[in-house]
Amino acid sequence: MTLTPLDIHNKEFRKTFRGYDEEDVDEFLDKVVKEYEKIFKENLELRESLAAKDSNIVQYKDLEETLQRTLVIAQQTADEMKHSAARESDVIIKEAQLKAEQLIAAAEEKAKSVLQNYEDIQRQVHVFKVKFRSFLQSQLDLIGQNDDVRLDIENSV
Numbered sequence: 001m002t003l004t005p006l007d008i009h010n011k012e013f014r015k016t017f018r019g020y021d022e023e024d025v026d027e028f029l030d031k032v033v034k035e036y037e038k039i040f041k042e043n044l045e046l047r048e049s050l051a052a053k054d055s056n057i058v059q060y061k062d063l064e065e066t067l068q069r070t071l072v073i074a075q076q077t078a079d080e081m082k083h084s085a086a087r088e089s090d091v092i093i094k095e096a097q098l099k100a101e102q103l104i105a106a107a108e109e110k111a112k113s114v115l116q117n118y119e120d121i122q123r124q125v126h127v128f129k130v131k132f133r134s135f136l137q138s139q140l141d142l143i144g145q146n147d148d149v150r151l152d153i154e155n156s157v
Helices: 005-010 022-156
Strands: none
Touching: 005 022
16 A cells, blocks of 8 residues: 555544653654655656656657668668669660661671672673673774775775
């Protein structure tokens, strides 16, 4: 059972023939009641303050746990974003390399085609020159024969 200041104040003692002076006892009990009441109130205030601080501690611990979880999630998200960005950049680089290889292959094919066309044209020009020389030579031969025929005609006349 908790002893309260009211319990001390209301406590009555039996009177005996050779007991203590009642006034002294009452006066002392009044002092005890006042001091005990002050200590009792202080104790209650301290308990309330402690309960409030305990409640704050629980709230802060909950907040700390929430912050820890948030930090872990943020770190995981950052890590995942880094990995995702790395994978994406790898894909982009591979696609760019493939595209570059395709462009190079197409350019090489085009260059081969242009070179082949150039070589074909050179052959055609060569054939044309040979045929044209032959034609010119035959024309010159014809002109030469005509000159011979004309000379023969002129000589015979």
